[in-house]
Amino acid sequence: MQNLLPLAMAALVVLTLIAWFHGRNRAVASAGVHPSALHSLPGYSGAYLAIWAGLPAFLILALFGLFGNLVVDQLLRHALPQDIRALPVEQLELFVRNARALAVGGTASETSPALLDAAQTYASLSRQSHVGVMVLVIALTTGGFFFARRQISAKFRARNHVEAAIFALLVACSAIAVLTTLGIVLSLLTESLRFFSQINALDFLFGLKWSPQTALRADQVGQSGSFGAVPLFAGTFLITLIAMVVAAPVGLYSAIYLSEYAKPSTRRIVKPILEILAGVPTVVYGFFALLTVGPFIRQTAEAVGLGAQTQSALSAGLVMGIMIIPFVSSLSDDVINAVPQALRDGSYAMGATQAETVRNVVFPAALPGIMGALLLAVSRAIGETMIVVMAAGQSANLTANPLEPVTTVTVQIVTLLTGDQEFDSAKTLSAFALGLVLFVITLGLNIISLRVVRKYRERYD
Amino acid sequence: MQAKASSAPKVRARNVNVFYGSKQALFDVNLDIPDCSVTSFIGPSGCGKSTFLRCINRMNDTIDICRVEGDIHLDGLDIYARDVDPVILRASVGMVFQKPNPFPKSIYDNVAYGPRIHGLASNTDELDGIVETSLKRAGLWDEVADRLDEPGTGLSGGQQQRLVIARAIAVRPEVILMDEPCSALDPIATAKIEELIDDLRAHYCIIMVTHSMAQAARVSQNTAFFHLGKLVEAGPTEQIFTNPNDTRTQDYITGRFG
Incomplete structure (x- = not known):
């Protein structure tokens, strides 16, 4: 099941290429004997069709590849018996990790009947989620393909739509840079605030002695911090x-x-x-x-x-x-x-x-x-x-x-x-x-x- | 070939050849240029008139691949002689460029630049005097007298060009070279510069490259026509424009005016 994802990606790439050629040919055909009657160059119609057929499905696949495991973990947690769900957080975490390891054929740190049960549940949940995603992807691809295909005609302004998509891509890329910076600043800020709740900010900024060893036990000497x-x-x-x-x-x-x-x-x-x-x-x-x-x-x-x-x-x-x-x-x-x-x-x-x-x-x-x-x-x-x-x-x-x-x-x-x-x-x-x-x-x-x-x-x- | 001169020529060029690398840009130029008058160089683009102009203050020395042969004399002294320092020469042969190029300094410092590096003033009063005289002579004093400490780059194009002329005058040159001084200016600014050139003629030998036939006719007393790196014809402006000896000159002049 895990190997399905790269395969689906490859299939999607091929489908996108096919969509591009199909869109281009359709645009050429719709122009009849006068290619100049087209609003946009045929390549734009091809790109428009390719974007509709490929992009939504690609986004879903990418999201699933990144966060799919987390979703399945969460589903497993809800499916576990009551007594295991009542375990402390760390033990529950370990349990889930072991169940996943057993399910995908890895090595678990321990085994028990409950764990084997959970591993089976995990495997079936994982299978179901993969099937669900594949169905969604196929639906999006075909839906997008036929939706866009119907629009392509000689008068269709494919170029404007494709350029709008490119614009969105540019905005998304710069947003990544900006958001990353923002994330770094925020993580620095929150951790710093935790520090300043323990140590006075003025002491930190203007103190003349730096010796960050804090005492681990109450009776330690010389570890003033x-x-x-x-x-x-x-x-x-x-x-x-x-x-x-x-x-x-x-x-x-x-x-x-x-x-x-x-x-x-x-x-x-x-x-x-x-x-x-x-x-x-x-x-x-x-x-x-x-x-x-x-x-x-x-x-x-x-x-x-x-x-x-x-x-x-x-x-x-x-x-x-x-x-x-x-x-x-x-x-x-x-x-x-x-x-x-x-x-x-x-x-x-x-x-x-x-x-x-x-x-x-x-x-x-x-x-x-x-x-x-x-x-x-x-x-x-x-x-x-x-x-x-x-x-x-x-x-x-x-x-x-x-x-x-x-x-x-x-x-x-x-x-x-x-x-x-x-x-x-x-x-x-x-x-x-x-x-x-x-x-x-x-x-x-x-x-x-x-x-x-x-x-x-x-x-x- | 002789430009009509009442006395000995200020600038005298004999058999001047200029090469850029292996390409020859000027062929055997012989020309006499009189003092206290305006001489125009005209000709189509790439004919060598700017190249010849830049020989007169040895600005071509700053281009590595450029080589000058022949003699150019200023007041009878060979400026390409071994013992001549081009830096000293350029103090007596000033130059104004096509595009106004004031330094990114105040108006005062622009004009004071030359006197400072040549040590022409022994104290600030004297320097103030030179700056004021130069700006007055360039016809800019009235417009900038109350803002001498503002940047020279903030002036209008025509004012900048007059500032640059004032800067050149401040080192007390004998010859002023002008390389298309009005080509970047509008007609009103051009008229002011032409008026200024006419005033300056009394004190300096002015040599000007221009693409405007009308300008050459208006401001210069002598004109030299260059074509394909050769000096075709030189003489009093009136004669060149009304009765040229060479058919090429005739063609160029009439071709422009239809």
Whole structure:
């Protein structure tokens, strides 16, 4: 029974194709000897018929494939004897799962006469639901087919109908993106609210100590659980700052070199190489920071008499800066190239040198776009996790010394949520609150950078 | 070929050949251009008139594949000589482009751009003076005097073109090149620019590329006709328009006016 679904899908595809050809031929036939008498091209009539024959049935099949099991589970629960339905939720859940496993030939964790009974019920319910869906699908396909077929004639405005269907498809696709975002925000919000019902929001936002270990037993000592997020955000901003100090000048100057000074042949080679940096997985940057940059910084610092560790904000920040160079350079390069050649010509014609032109005309003209590029790079740096986990450590120090290990918001979220966790302790829930604040910050940065970029666009239209 | 000049020519071109890569755009151009007058270059699109114009301030140097042969002299000095810095040359040979291209800066900063990079003013009062004189000379002062700190890009097309002319004047050039300065403007703005060109003629050698035969006839004293990369004929505007020597010139001029 389970294998019926792919088969039905394949049959539906074939039927849809047949419907397309049939609709097209019918439209051609209805036009008689004058093909130009058709309102729409024959292909549109074919598509119209195919949509009516295929789409409703396809939607039903897809929904059944996604949620069919849940429906059958629910039906089974209602069909179970009274004493089993009275079981606690977890046991009932286990029972249903075992019954399903037995019914489809899987392995169950236990067997009993009641379970075998339930498995049989499950199998028959499943069979019935499949048959029901198949009947529904066949009815929809034939119904849609004949309904649409009757409408096709020379005057029928198939094109308008097909385009309306395409419009609906476009709306549905963008709705998926919007709704997903909404869902993420809502789940962040609800979990965060649960956290804030246990911990004061002001303590969280302005507290200076981060030590999320809560006591499991009442007599544990030293597990106070303090949730002051300031050290995490301070660490995040310290590393972001170091990264931007590296990435902003290097990226910007290489963009200026590429767009203003490099010969086209040089540019063709250098630009892709620079963009390879963006393709290196962040884990690999993490190795690099941990094994090469970190020890180098420690040795250098010790050589000049400073205490330092292998894991430090500096090594994470430096490597992250290298990682986001291509962001800055690639975006700035596009922006600089968008500055009209007429402006450069105007400057050269005044007797300005190339450097004067870049400094006084091209750069100011591109500045808003460059700001946008830098802000996008900042939100990338804030959200980066892997390099920091490996290179900056996990101790929540509130420090401005780049040689000390620090930790960031994203790293803490990872450590809070990995491993066995219970989802009702403040420790776990704090991850969502951190995520929410981070989301608000990067959202704000993105909005600002988009605004800036838009302002720049208006200038040259 | 000699344009009628009372004294020594301001610009003197001999055997100028220009190549874009392997394609030759100009063939053996010889032309004398007098000072304190307007000289028009006319001819069909792609005839090389803009290319020749851009040779006079070495703007073609900014195009990698472009190569210029021959001699062009400005006041008797070879501008393609090895020791000439094109950047210095362009300060004395200004240029105005087809589309107004004010910098995205204030009106004041647009005009002050050239004096600043060439260090023409030693203090702000002096710079204010240069800006004011240049804007007055370009006939724009009355319209912008009270809003010098507004962006130059916010002006109308005709005002922008006059701003760009003021910007070019501010570095005290001797020659002003204009590459179809009115082609992006409406008739009223065009009339204002033509009037301005006529005023400027007293102080500068103005060389103008134009597609409008009527404009060439109205504002220029000398006209040169280019065709397929060759200079066909040059002389006083009146003669070119009423009694050309070459049948190609005749055809081009009469063809346009039917």
